[in-house]
Amino acid sequence: MTRHARDGVDRRRFLAAAGGVGVVGLAGCMGDDEEDGGDGEDGEDGDGEDGESVGQIGSGREGRDAPGGTPMAEMPDLEGELTVYSGRGEFLVGELVGYIEDQYDDFDLTVRYGGATDLVNQIANEGEGSPADVFYSVNAGALGALADEGRTQAVPDDVAELVREEFRTDQWIGTSGRARTVPYNTEAFGDDELPDDIMAYPEEFDGDLGWAPSYGSCQAFVTAMRLIEGEEATREWLEAVVESGITPYNNEFAACQGIADGEIDAAFTNHYYIQRVLDGNPDASIGTAFTSGDAGAVFNVAGAAVVDTASDATLAGNFVRHLLSAEAQDYFARSTFEYPLIPGVEPVGDLPTIDELDVPDIDLAELSDLETTIDLMRDAGVEV
Numbered sequence: 001m002t003r004h005a006r007d008g009v010d011r012r013r014f015l016a017a018a019g020g021v022g023v024v025g026l027a028g029c030m031g032d033d034e035e036d037g038g039d040g041e042d043g044e045d046g047d048g049e050d051g052e053s054v055g056q057i058g059s060g061r062e063g064r065d066a067p068g069g070t071p072m073a074e075m076p077d078l079e080g081e082l083t084v085y086s087g088r089g090e091f092l093v094g095e096l097v098g099y100i101e102d103q104y105d106d107f108d109l110t111v112r113y114g115g116a117t118d119l120v121n122q123i124a125n126e127g128e129g130s131p132a133d134v135f136y137s138v139n140a141g142a143l144g145a146l147a148d149e150g151r152t153q154a155v156p157d158d159v160a161e162l163v164r165e166e167f168r169t170d171q172w173i174g175t176s177g178r179a180r181t182v183p184y185n186t187e188a189f190g191d192d193e194l195p196d197d198i199m200a201y202p203e204e205f206d207g208d209l210g211w212a213p214s215y216g217s218c219q220a221f222v223t224a225m226r227l228i229e230g231e232e233a234t235r236e237w238l239e240a241v242v243e244s245g246i247t248p249y250n251n252e253f254a255a256c257q258g259i260a261d262g263e264i265d266a267a268f269t270n271h272y273y274i275q276r277v278l279d280g281n282p283d284a285s286i287g288t289a290f291t292s293g294d295a296g297a298v299f300n301v302a303g304a305a306v307v308d309t310a311s312d313a314t315l316a317g318n319f320v321r322h323l324l325s326a327e328a329q330d331y332f333a334r335s336t337f338e339y340p341l342i343p344g345v346e347p348v349g350d351l352p353t354i355d356e357l358d359v360p361d362i363d364l365a366e367l368s369d370l371e372t373t374i375d376l377m378r379d380a381g382v383e384v
Contacts, residue, residue, distance in 0.1 A: 068344020069326035087116025116142035133310040143172040144368030174301030176332040177339035184266040198296030202244040207265030225295035238380035260284035272337035292358040
């Protein structure tokens with residue numbers, strides 16, 4: 001089982017590299033979206049053979065108090081067989097789901113990893129014969145797509161109430177969060193030289209840009225822009241960034257690494273990829289900026305849904321509950337650099353809280369319409 005050592009810091013204009021990160025090199029980091037089903041990366045063993053729990057994984061554990069929230073020991077036991085279709089990569093969450101399984105002698109867990117969109121299609125194609133009990137997704141769009149297919153069932157009320165209303169629907173629930181950001185090269189630009197409005201790029205930014213347009217998170221970002229700004233304004237923005245010569249990357253970690261390597265000056269990515277670059281090189285010349293109240297500041301979630309074919313809906317719901325346990329939420333904070341979604345578990349490092357982010361008022365369930373977005377991107381000259 002692959003282990004991870006993670007820690008890191010950053011804030012809206014807070015900016016450059018910071019201290020206290022780990023030492024794991026992440027040259028093999030993959031993305032978090034549809035391509036490979038992985039938001040995982042190649043990391044070394046951060047847990048060793050000393051039997052430390054998931055709650056103690058990651059370089060961020062030093063000096064960190066025990067997490068808040070409800071521990072797994074206070075949750076209902078898991079008993080029986082369960083199949084999870086995971087659009088989150090094994091490198092990133094395999095250790096956590098393995099840890100959950102190991103807590104219960106009579107629990108047999110099967111996890112099938114793949115791209116989130118591919119798994120939605122697979123469940124749809126399998127029909128009533130699908131073995132899937134839980135769908136674990138990298139973003140709200142894929143969760144919404146499965147719900148739109150009528151292939152989910154209601155999240156149990158006592159599980160739903162663990163998470164704020166904006167991060168769940170009656171059919172799925174967020175388990176960890178990620179903020180859109182503008183990573184930038186701190187040797188080339190100061191924080192006051194970065195536009196506060198995503199629509200001001202590229203016109204008001206005198207530098208080379210990068211992105212990963214084939215990446216699900218990037219497409220969800222453009223979807224949010226389409227919903228907030230309208231289709232025509234989004235088309236004009238896309239055409240402008242293409243005309244600017246923006247550099248495409250295979251994934252958002254690669255785009256952030258491109259900044260650290262001096263290939264580009266800024267990019268459009270999720271916040272945690274910056275932390276992963278710093279985790280491998282604390283002196284990397286990369287910082288984080290957030291835009292305000294627009295598509296560039298969308299806060300998306302990874303999450304889970306109980307599939308309509310679940311043979312034991314109670315067991316499936318209780319497994320999802322375990323993804324919201326104190327141990328799991330602390331794992332997301334320290335091992336993946338994501339935002340915990342339950343009260344009492346703080347993000348690692350100097351990250352702003354969710355409430356300190358200037359997030360646009362958007363229904364995450366609406367991000368499921370990626371097909372229209374992809375068509376628009378192609379029409380604007382983006383190679384997707």
